[in-house]
Amino acid sequence: MKQPFNQVKIALFLLGITLLLFACDRNEKVMTETPVYTPKEEVSQDKIKIGFSMDTLVEERWVKDKKLFKEAVENLGAEVEITVAHGNDVLQIWQAEKMISSGIDLLVIVPHNAESTAAIVNKAHAAGIKVLSYDRLVKNADVDLYVSYDNEKIGELQAEAITNLVPKGKYVYIGGAETDYNAHLIKKGVFNVLQPYINNGDITIVFDQWTKEWLPENAKANIELALQANNNEIDAIIATNDATAGAVIEVLQERGLAGKIPVAGQDADIAAVQRIVEGAQTMTVYKPINELSQKAAELAVMLARGEDVSKEQKVNNELVDVPSFLLSPIAVDRANIDETIIADGFHKKEEVYRSFGE
Incomplete structure (x- = not known):
């Protein structure tokens, strides 16, 4: 009688183990398969x-x-x-x-x-x-x-503005840093416009130089060389950005030539826009x-x-x-400052017209 009883106990024990293993396996699957929600x-x-x-x-x-x-x-x-x-x-x-x-x-x-x-x-x-x-x-x-x-377009806008004012004469080009590919693209755009004038003999490039590191002091040295080499007889200047244009204009002011020689820049820096209002710089290119x-x-x-x-x-x-x-990009001169730079809030009107009270 004891033997069958022992067999029953063993069978029940094995059944319990089986059920326990099944439950553990099921729980493990649930834990593995249930995703943890995280907001996207x-x-x-x-x-x-x-x-x-x-x-x-x-x-x-x-x-x-x-x-x-x-x-x-x-x-x-x-x-x-x-x-x-x-x-x-x-x-x-x-x-x-x-x-x-x-x-x-x-x-x-x-x-x-x-x-x-x-x-x-x-x-x-x-x-x-x-x-x-x-x-x-x-x-x-x-x-x-x-x-x-569009950097080529920037150069084209600069050259178009200056050639509209000075279709003939001696031109100086003050480039940006030679290591900056944008400076090359801008220069390409400038000469896209100037080349037909050059081919016709209407425009002569009397000075063409890069500005190392974009530094204004290097641009200043360049324009001093250009003016000296040409006995101050220059008709137009295209500078790759407003910082170099500012350096150029500083030298022109020292020689009493500011406002007499058109100067183009780009970036629409506040100092450049002020120079445009005051008549020392001709134009800039605005890039919002x-x-x-x-x-x-x-x-x-x-x-x-x-x-x-x-x-x-x-x-x-x-x-x-x-x-x-x-x-x-957008060409900006004295005529459209209000509807571009000021309208966009890029510069405040009172800063732009600091000397004119407009």
Whole structure:
């Protein structure tokens, strides 16, 4: 009688073990298969971190870019880390490498040297990070996206404004930094317009020089050489940006020539707009930075999320045709300051008309 009883106990014990194992297995499956809910927006915010590698803050416009881009990225729910290289190639590469190793999701770069920063693009790609070139194009690298204004068009607007005033005569061209690919694109645009006049013999380029590092003191040295070589007999000057134009005008003022020789610039710096009002500078080219920074921020976040940002427009950087978003620049002179720069809130009216009380 004891033997059957023992067999029953053993059978019940084995059944209990089986049921226990089944229950544990079922619970494990439930725990494994049940997803943990995380709001989609929270995931996106946690994942997206943009690195913004800037060349300089010397010019007024770059201070605005830094502030506006940061605000735009943060308004989109992403984070941004910003570094400034202060015109130092080695520092910019090191700063970018540090951001890449820290785990950013996308790198936005304003290159100091269009050639050397190709190394940054290659390092980012090796880490699986895409690169957006902001305002200035990196050369000889497979850049994922380029967002800027149409730099050839900027040069064309400058040259059109000056040739309308001075269709014949001696011209001086004060270029930007030779290391900046934008300076080459702007110069190309200028000579797109000037070349027919040159071919006809109406315009003679008596001085054509780059401005190292975009520094006003180098532009000043250039215009002094140009004036000396031509016995002050110059009919028009095209300077690549407003900082170089300001240096040019400073020299012209010293020689009593300010306001007598048309001078073109670009960037719509407050000092340049004031010079236009006062008659010392002829024109500038306005690039609404708010529009540029907002578009760049939107595309950077989209690119970081793997969303489609394909664009038919392309700009060749001497290696590939880079997908590009090119915004339209605006020529500004004394006649349309109010309806452009002031209407957009880029500069305040009381600042622009500081000496005129308008």
